[in-house]
Amino acid sequence: LDEFYTRSFAKEKTSEVEGTIEQQIARLERILKDQERTIQKSLRQAETYRRIGETIYLHLNELQFLIQKIMSDKRSGKSWKEIMEDLIREKKKSRVPAIYFEAVNPKTMMLRVSINDLAFDLDLKISAQKNAAQYYERAKKAEKRAKGAEEALKRTQTKIEEAKRRRLEKTEQISELPPKMKKREWYEKFRWFHSSEGFLAIGGRDKTQNEMLIKRYMEPKDLVFHAEITGAPFVLLKTRGKQPSENTIYEAAQFAGSYSRAWKEGLGSINVYWINPDQISKSPPSGEYLSKGAFMIYGSRNYVRNVPLEIAIGLKKEEDQIQVIGGPPQAIANQTGIYVKIVPGNESSGQLAKRIRRILAKMLSEDERRNFQKIPLEEIQRFIPSGRGAISNK
Known part of the structure; x- marks a missing residue:
């Protein structure tokens, strides 16, 4: 009877503590979502400001002429109404640069223009070149905001993990803790694997991560992989200045191909190419626009042809820690004998x-199997390309 009341009291106190911790976690997760929105908004702003700056430079002489024409007419005594009427007449005749004119705000001295469906304001009090410099500066500030928000997001994630850890500690009296998981590394927010030689390869999960991968994590010594199909992620092979073998290059190519749209299309194989970082650029040809996650590729490409689409998902054990890993079969087989293709x-x-979990569980001891069953199914799902697939019969 004493044991019953002791356990009941412990359960009641645990529920009380859990309720408080759940509130903390819910609040932190709301903050996390706000920080994610801030990052996305800042990155979009930075992209827009940089695009405006590039557009101004592409049409620098024309826009400078337009600014000087407006200011010259104003100094000669013309009213704002007359100036705008003159520009509208010129625009109707499709004359450059009047064709870019949209509006003028006499109070703020701002000129509204539109070039290639991109509308933006120019300060009439300064040159076109200084206007471009201001937009580039805004882009840098937006990127700085995004970086600051990313750092804050990491701190929030740490707080959430700490709160969840406390929640688990408090419930240990009446429930068994789940198996200890290996601490997540920075690259695990992307798609990733370690090659047979130990090289890290990371790929974007979506357009936003594609953009982030190239802009923030690409280094001069990396190799950049891309499947020859639209809807494919960029994959960075982090060489750290070392020379990867043909085997590692093949593994990175297979990884890039398997996580491309080719998997969803049900293809058996695909061509993949790799390039150096200095061959990739966010600056499109004049008059063109690159969407988020898209980049221009220049120069010759190194092809790995007819790469089979196949991924292995396995379990890596280190002391008392267990980790679900996934990637090219040869790379995974080099790290563990417990895997499914x-x-x-x-x-x-x-x-x-x-x-997959049932198959992997059969390869474990009874104690390992019991702990493995507690690992969230999502840990396996995250390595399945395009949300669908089939067990390989090979």
Whole structure:
């Protein structure tokens, strides 16, 4: 009876503590979402400001002429109404640079122009070149805000992890803790794997991560991989100045191909190319625009042809820690003997992940199997390309 009341009291206190911690976690997760929105907004602003700056430089002489024409007419005694009427007449005749004119705000001395569907303001009190410099400066400030928000986001994530850890500690009296998981590394927010030689390869999960990968994490010594199909992520092979073997290059190519749209299309293989970082640029040709996650590729490409689409998902054990890993079969086989190979197919990631877990569990001891079953299914699903697939029969 004493044991019953002791356990009941412990359960009641645990529920009370859990409620408080859950509130803390919920508040932190709201903050996390706000920080994610701030990062995305700042990156979009930075991209827009940089694009405006580039557009001004592409049309520098024309825009400078337009600014000087307006200011000259004003100094000669023309009213703002007359100036705007003159510009509208010229615009109707499709004459450059009047064709870019949209409006003038006499109070703020701001000129509104539109070039290639990109509308922006120019300060009439300064030159076109200084206007471009101001937009570049705004882009830098927006990127700085995004970086600051990313650092704040990491701190919030740490607080959430700490709160969740406290929640687990408080419930240890009445429930068994889940298996200890390996601490997540910075690159695990991307798609990733370590090659047979130990090189780290990381790929974007979406357009935003593609953009972030190239702009923030690409280094001069890296190799950049991309499948020859639209809707493919960029993959960075982090060489750190070392020379990767043909085997590692093949593994990175297979990784890039498997996580491309080719998997969703059900293809068996695809061509993948790799380039050096200095061959990739965010600056499009004059008059063109690159969407988020898209980049221009210049120079010759190094091809790895007919790369088979296949991914291995396995378990890596280190002391008392367990980690789900995924990537090219040869790279995973080099790290663990406990893995399952998958290929393009129509089974949903949820059902496929359950099958993979059952197969992997059979390769473990009884204690390991019991702990492995507590690992969230999402840890397996995150390595399944395009949310669908099939167990390989090979």
